[in-house]
Amino acid sequence: xxxxxxxxxATLSLPAKITLTAFLALVGTGYLVAAxxxxxxxxxxxxxxxxxxxxxxxxxxxxxxxxxxxxxxxLPAPMLREIRPGGSMRKHLLKGGDPAxxxxxxxxxxxxxxxxxxxxxxxEAGDPSPKQIIAQRCTECHHADGGDAQxxxxxxxxxxxxxxxxxxxLALPAFGPATDKTEVRRIEPxxxxxxxxxxxxxxxxxxxxxxxxxxxxxxxGLGQGFKLVVAPLPMIAVCVDIGCWWLARPFEPAIYGIxxxxxxxxxxxxxxxxxxxGSLWFGKRPA
Numbered sequence: 001x002x003x004x005x006x007x008x009x010a011t012l013s014l015p016a017k018i019t020l021t022a023f024l025a026l027v028g029t030g031y032l033v034a035a036x037x038x039x040x041x042x043x044x045x046x047x048x049x050x051x052x053x054x055x056x057x058x059x060x061x062x063x064x065x066x067x068x069x070x071x072x073x074x075l076p077a078p079m080l081r082e083i084r085p086g087g088s089m090r091k092h093l094l095k096g097g098d099p100a101x102x103x104x105x106x107x108x109x110x111x112x113x114x115x116x117x118x119x120x121x122x123x124e125a126g127d128p129s130p131k132q133i134i135a136q137r138c139t140e141c142h143h144a145d146g147g148d149a150q151x152x153x154x155x156x157x158x159x160x161x162x163x164x165x166x167x168x169x170l171a172l173p174a175f176g177p178a179t180d181k182t183e184v185r186r187i188e189p190x191x192x193x194x195x196x197x198x199x200x201x202x203x204x205x206x207x208x209x210x211x212x213x214x215x216x217x218x219x220x221g222l223g224q225g226f227k228l229v230v231a232p233l234p235m236i237a238v239c240v241d242i243g244c245w246w247l248a249r250p251f252e253p254a255i256y257g258i259x260x261x262x263x264x265x266x267x268x269x270x271x272x273x274x275x276x277x278g279s280l281w282f283g284k285r286p287a
Contacts, residue, residue, distance in 0.1 A: 009219050009276065010283035017280050020216065024273050027209050031269060040086050044076070046187065056255045058187040060195075060248035067185045079170040080108040092137050096128070100137065103127040112171035117164045134162045151193055189249060203242055210234045210269065217272040220279035230275075233268030237261045 012020070039051050046054035046063055057063045082089035083104060093101055102123045107116060107130040116122060118131040128136075134154055141148040145157035152170060154162040190198075214231050241261035248254035 008221055008283065009216065009280040010221070012280070020280060021277065024213070024216075024276060027213060028270070028273050030209075031266065035266065037086050041081075044081075053255060053259065056248075056258055057252065058189070060189050060245055060255055060258065061252045062189045063187045064184055065187060066182060068182050077108055077112060077171055077173050079112075079167075080105070082170075083108075089138075093133070096133060096137055099124070099127045100133045104130055104133045108171055111173065112168060114164050114168070117167070130167075131162055131164075134167060138162070151191065192249075195245060199242060199245065206238050207235065210238060213269060213272050213276065216276045220275055221283050222275060222279070230268060230271060234265050234272065237265035237268060241265065 009017075009020075042055045042059055043049065043051045044055070045058040046052065046065060048054070054063055054065070058065075076084075079089075081087055083093045083101075084090065093104060106123045107113075110116070110122075112130075116130070118129045120129045120132070121127050122129070134142075139147075139155040139160070139162055140158055142150075142152055142154040143156065143158050143160065144150055144153035147153065147158065154167050156163075189195075214234065218227060218231055220227075238261075240257055244254040244257035244261065248258065
């Protein structure tokens with residue numbers, strides 16, 4: 001009985017090769033976009049522009065930092081970060097159109113003052129007030145009576161008017177109003193609730209495309225020793241990365257595990273994609 005040849009990427013039909021190439025292009029591009037989003041989203045977590053280990057430390061463990069006037073000016077309010085491009089709340093704000101976006105953004109950039117909270121036409125005549133925008137776009141979830149985001153309420157319930165005192169907790173600049181005073185402040189890590197949400201989203205999605213790329217990599221004609229080293233790298237990196245998100249909360253050095261796992265995942269996934277593409281289009285067919 002003849003021993004069947006193992007499936008090799010080079011033997012696939014042209015439609016299959018085109019489909020897999022498009023898939024790998026999407027995965028590779030998606031990873032680069034995700035890396036860019038991480039850089040934008042976390043680069044000011046420590047109050048200093050630019051990505052560093054302190055940004056991860058502030059996000060996952062908490063960080064004591066010296067706050068200067070320059071840092072107060074550079075670090076935006078949490079709500080402002082959420083509604084800027086890449087922020088998780090921007091999609092909800094954009095449903096209100098350009099007037100809602102420019103009015104709320106302007107109010108937050110100007111310091112989220114109480115006296116302008118219910119003022120209309122902050123930028124252009126006819127623009128709704130920040131209070132109206134928050135009532136229409138935010139309080140459905142951000143309310144204290146069982147809302148999806150009840151840990152950061154803006155109102156007592158879904159139909160109540162937003163209260164400035166509640167909104168200000170996220171609308172005011174992260175380190176308070178502008179002042180020349182220098183002081184030591186602690187930046188708290190993301191809440192366990194938010195980290196649980198992020199973990200849930202990542203742990204059910206990243207391993208899926210990681211496994212798909214790895215299976216394709218195992219179908220190349222590369223040596224078994226090389227496959228033994230490279231194939232497990234991205235999946236192991238995912239496990240270490242997500243595990244260290246939680247471990248870093250009580251154990252600060254775990255942030256270096258996050259950094260190492262991120263680099264390992266990117267290098268491993270990128271290498272696998274290149275190997276698959278090379279084998280797919282230039283690999284030798286079995287004799």
